[in-house]
Amino acid sequence: MSGNPDKQTKGALLEVDDLRVTFPTRTGLVQAVRGVSFSLGRERLGIVGESGSGKSQTGRAIMGLTSPQAQVSAKKLSFDGIDLLSAPPRERRALRGNRIAMILQDPKYSLDPVMTIGRQIVETLRTHEKVSKAEARERALEMLRAVQIRDPARVFDLHPHEVSGGMGQRAMIAMMLIAGPELMIADEPTSALDVTVQLDVLNILDKLVAERGMGLIFISHDLRLVSSFCDRVVVMYAGKVVEQLKASELRDARHPYTRGLLNCMPRIGFERHPLPVLDRKPEWAA
Amino acid sequence: MTASDAGSLSRREWLLSERPASRMQARLGRAYVAWRRFTANRLAVVGLLIILGLVVVAALAGMLAPYSPTVGDLKNARLLAPSAAHWFGTDDLGRDIYSRIVYGSRWTLYVVILVAIIAAPIGLLVGTVAGYAGGWTDAILMRITDIFLAFPKLVLALAFVAALGPGIENAVLAIAITSWPPYARIARAETLTVRNSDYIKAVQLMGASPFRIVLRHIMPLCISSLIIRVTLDMAGIILTAAGLGFLGLGAQPPLPEWGAMIASGRRFILDQWWVAGAPGAAILIVSLGFNLLGDGLRDALDPRSGDQ
Amino acid sequence: MTAALSIERLEVVFDRFRALKGVDLEVREGESYGLVGESGSGKSTLLKAITGLAPVAGGAITVNGKTLGKTRDKAFYRDVQMVFQDPYGSLHPRQTVDRLLQEPLAIHGIAHGEKRIERALDEVGLGNGFRFRYAHQLSGGQRQRVAIARALILEPSILLLDEPTSALDASVQAEVLNLLEEVRRRRKLTFLMVSHDLAIITHMCERLMVMQNGEAVETLTASQLIGHRVSEDYTRNLLRASEGFVRTA
Numbered sequence: 001m002s003g004n005p006d007k008q009t010k011g012a013l014l015e016v017d018d019l020r021v022t023f024p025t026r027t028g029l030v031q032a033v034r035g036v037s038f039s040l041g042r043e044r045l046g047i048v049g050e051s052g053s054g055k056s057q058t059g060r061a062i063m064g065l066t067s068p069q070a071q072v073s074a075k076k077l078s079f080d081g082i083d084l085l086s087a088p089p090r091e092r093r094a095l096r097g098n099r100i101a102m103i104l105q106d107p108k109y110s111l112d113p114v115m116t117i118g119r120q121i122v123e124t125l126r127t128h129e130k131v132s133k134a135e136a137r138e139r140a141l142e143m144l145r146a147v148q149i150r151d152p153a154r155v156f157d158l159h160p161h162e163v164s165g166g167m168g169q170r171a172m173i174a175m176m177l178i179a180g181p182e183l184m185i186a187d188e189p190t191s192a193l194d195v196t197v198q199l200d201v202l203n204i205l206d207k208l209v210a211e212r213g214m215g216l217i218f219i220s221h222d223l224r225l226v227s228s229f230c231d232r233v234v235v236m237y238a239g240k241v242v243e244q245l246k247a248s249e250l251r252d253a254r255h256p257y258t259r260g261l262l263n264c265m266p267r268i269g270f271e272r273h274p275l276p277v278l279d280r281k282p283e284w285a286a
Numbered sequence: 287m288t289a290s291d292a293g294s295l296s297r298r299e300w301l302l303s304e305r306p307a308s309r310m311q312a313r314l315g316r317a318y319v320a321w322r323r324f325t326a327n328r329l330a331v332v333g334l335l336i337i338l339g340l341v342v343v344a345a346l347a348g349m350l351a352p353y354s355p356t357v358g359d360l361k362n363a364r365l366l367a368p369s370a371a372h373w374f375g376t377d378d379l380g381r382d383i384y385s386r387i388v389y390g391s392r393w394t395l396y397v398v399i400l401v402a403i404i405a406a407p408i409g410l411l412v413g414t415v416a417g418y419a420g421g422w423t424d425a426i427l428m429r430i431t432d433i434f435l436a437f438p439k440l441v442l443a444l445a446f447v448a449a450l451g452p453g454i455e456n457a458v459l460a461i462a463i464t465s466w467p468p469y470a471r472i473a474r475a476e477t478l479t480v481r482n483s484d485y486i487k488a489v490q491l492m493g494a495s496p497f498r499i500v501l502r503h504i505m506p507l508c509i510s511s512l513i514i515r516v517t518l519d520m521a522g523i524i525l526t527a528a529g530l531g532f533l534g535l536g537a538q539p540p541l542p543e544w545g546a547m548i549a550s551g552r553r554f555i556l557d558q559w560w561v562a563g564a565p566g567a568a569i570l571i572v573s574l575g576f577n578l579l580g581d582g583l584r585d586a587l588d589p590r591s592g593d594q
Numbered sequence: 595m596t597a598a599l600s601i602e603r604l605e606v607v608f609d610r611f612r613a614l615k616g617v618d619l620e621v622r623e624g625e626s627y628g629l630v631g632e633s634g635s636g637k638s639t640l641l642k643a644i645t646g647l648a649p650v651a652g653g654a655i656t657v658n659g660k661t662l663g664k665t666r667d668k669a670f671y672r673d674v675q676m677v678f679q680d681p682y683g684s685l686h687p688r689q690t691v692d693r694l695l696q697e698p699l700a701i702h703g704i705a706h707g708e709k710r711i712e713r714a715l716d717e718v719g720l721g722n723g724f725r726f727r728y729a730h731q732l733s734g735g736q737r738q739r740v741a742i743a744r745a746l747i748l749e750p751s752i753l754l755l756d757e758p759t760s761a762l763d764a765s766v767q768a769e770v771l772n773l774l775e776e777v778r779r780r781r782k783l784t785f786l787m788v789s790h791d792l793a794i795i796t797h798m799c800e801r802l803m804v805m806q807n808g809e810a811v812e813t814l815t816a817s818q819l820i821g822h823r824v825s826e827d828y829t830r831n832l833l834r835a836s837e838g839f840v841r842t843a
Contacts, residue, residue, distance in 0.1 A: 050763035050764070050765065050766075051734075051763055165633075194632035194633055194790065195632065195790065195832065195835040195836060196632065196831055196832065196835045197632075198835065199835050199839060202839050203839075206839075206841065221763065221764065222764075223764070224838050225838055225839060227838075228838035228839040228840065229838075229839040260765065261764055261765060264764055264765050264767070264768035265764050265767075265768070265793065266768075266771065266793045266794050266796070266797035266798075267793050268792060268793050268796050268819070268820055268833070268836065268837075269796075269820045271797075273775060274768075274771075274772035274775060274776070275768040275771055275772055275797070276768065277765065277768050277769050277772065278765035278768070280765075304727070304731055305723045305724070305726075305727065306690075306726040306727065307726065308726060309690070309692060309726055311726065312690050312692075312726035312727070312728070316728070483683055484678045484679075484680060484683040484684035485683065485684055485685055485686040485687075487647060487678070487684075488676075488678065488684050488685075488741070488744065489686075489697060490647070491645055491647075491671060491675065491676055492671055492697060492698040492701050492702075492748070493666075493667075493668040493670070493671035493672075493698075493701055493702065494697070494701050498701070502697075503686060506688050507687075507688060
């Protein structure tokens with residue numbers, strides 16, 4: 001990263017300018033993402049929105065995992081000075097997993113069900129780095145320990161269905177982190193987990209991000225969780241960014257959508273009957 | 287861009303409305319969406335036209351056939367090659383093959399429809415009841431199904447016809463008896479995927495009887511995969527019927543059944559190829575038609591793609 | 595105050611797994627009662643056991659003074675109805691809203707169906723424009739409204755709610771929670787609501803039971819929970835977790 005002479009790289013790991021994702025459907029083209037722009041340094045950025053806001057499609061487009069029939073375009077989509085849209089598929093694949101990693105909502109669908117967790121981590125490591133089998137195993141165990149799995153040697157030999165959801169998600173994080181990525185995209189990484197487990201997983205993510213100086217994009221529908229975890233928050237509505245702000249300043253959010261979203265959730269100790277509801281304005285989507 | 291254009295456009299909008307105003311509109315709208323998906327598949331439309339053609343020919347056989355299908359001119363018209371007078375030639379008894387094929391379409395339709403009417407409901411009933419009830423009921427019903435499935439279809443049909451005696455009614459019965467087990471399997475598999483869904487639980491929680499749940503909530507979900515399967519099987523049914531006819535166990539002479547026609551023509555296959563060739567081509571075309579239609583129906587009715 | 599629903603030493607066993615280990619519960623008439631817990635706590639199993647969808651291995655369930663046997667009769671379903679968690683799975687994919695709402699009326703032989711359906715749709719804020727739509731033509735929130743209308747059309751006195759908003763967006767959740775409160779007030783319903791979200795339970799319910807591993811951890815009033823006057827560590831943990839992420843370093 002230090003070797004990059006470009007001026008605009010001062011701290012910006014990822015730059016997204018006017019990102020658009022378009023899907024062809026029976027009734028015509030549908031734009032899921034309509035001109036999203038933001039930049040990311042080595043920080044925790046939250047992308048928040050409701051279903052259909054385009055938050056997941058934004059993450060997928062950066063990762064290069066948009067389904068093949070869709071069209072991705074952007075004025076700029078660059079990772080550490082590399083233009084992701086014009087990069088050849090091979091280079092993109094090499095980036096994926098090696099320098100950019102992604103965690104999905106449910107580890108059940110992202111881990112290979114017929115391979116032990118340990119082997120999956122070892123394979124991931126060995127596709128990105130030339131290391132001996134013994135060393136790969138050692139590093140995998142160390143990684144499992146780093147995601148606070150108490151008995152890594154035992155978990156190493158288990159299949160994904162033999163572990164709980166929280167354990168599976170930790171294994172998934174271990175697998176994604178083994179190659180030492182610089183950018184991690186986490187799409188609802190804790191939504192399928194129980195609240196107490198959720199916090200454990202977030203703690204692990206938080207430590208790893210801080211220790212390794214990774215950039216993190218945390219995609220979630222839960223505005224309150226994101227604001228307590230991230231440094232900055234991007235709020236999306238109908239494929240557009242309606243507001244970008246520091247997490248600490250969320251209470252002073254300007255956009256009525258952000259404020260409505262914050263307001264409409266029940267909170268312990270705040271009696272409001274009925275709950276305020278969101279009055280969606282067509283101009284928000286315009 | 288005329289008035290009729292505008293009229294058809296608004297009718298289309300009415301059909302595709304997101305807010306149907308009546309039960310009728312909702313149903314028609316759904317049918318229209320399926321129809322559009324069906325017609326998007328060109329080959330399926332060809333299949334549909336073939337089958338419609340078969341129905342028309344069968345209905346108008348009396349008008350379309352120039353000669354009697356059963357009485358021939360033994361003296362002057364034996365084994366004539368195709369000509370302007372006899373489009374597909376004549377057979378060994380001097381009968382016009384074109385007329386026989388036209389009348390034979392009635393028997394083909396008769397077999398196909400009867401088999402579908404008998405076999406599909408049996409399969410649907412057995413499969414849904416077994417799948418929903420589970421336990422012993424399931425075990426017993428499915429073992430019976432397995433026994434039927436274990437025999438090759440034609441062999442089993444042969445055995446039934448041998449026991450019941452030759453004739454087209456018995457052939458139909460034999461084919462129906464041997465073709466329901468796959469339908470039962472499909473209906474059961476479909477039932478198993480929906481029986482634990484929340485919408486079935488919701489009906490249980492209204493106090494609906496198991497009978498009502500199977501009949502009104504599960505069967506409608508199985509019917510579309512069954513229609514697809516039955517349509518695709520039609521070709522096989524026609525061939526089995528033809529096979530029984532060919533072996534002399536189906537339609538008896540002088541009935542103009544296509545399989546039996548091939549059987550009687552096989553003696554002249556090298557010198558007078560049209561005697562067996564014409565009914566063979568008819569079977570081929572109709573089988574193809576049903577197959578194409580089935581493929582199209584799969585696109586139009588598939589429950590997995592049907593809910594957008 | 596009489597008990598609308600009382601449960602004594604309820605045991606539920608799936609194969610050999612004890613999903614509920616002797617749970618006691620009493621819900622008063624007109625009360626809104628919450629069950630809180632994480633996955634595997636048995637909170638949803640409790641609802642299923644009441645409705646007869648889970649195998650009861652022991653204990654007794656009494657609804658409006660009547661102790662339930664092995665099977666539930668039709669009359670039971672006119673007293674107790676349920677709203678499911680997943681609005682995408684609880685509506686039949688091949689039936690219109692009209693047909694969905696007609697079904698309970700047909701099963702119980704209730705006359706004047708047309709009027710009842712119109713009223714039910716109005717009550718959940720959908721109106722007649724939605725009457726002939728199929729489930730796939732509705733949004734998640736609209737589907738859940740239809741599910742609520744279906745549950746209410748038999749005019750039950752007790753409504754069981756199994757995480758009714760957990761599959762919905764936050765803004766839609768607020769609308770559905772408001773609707774539930776409104777129908778409860780209007781119809782004087784008794785609620786038994788399951789959720790993993792303490793904030794929703796304290797918002798909706800007067801009393802609640804915290805559950806873990808098929809057992810009751812403790813029983814609280816909403817104000818006790820709001821004031822953090824809890825006695826079990828597990829409850830305290832849940833409370834802390836519901837406040838969001840707190841950086842430890």
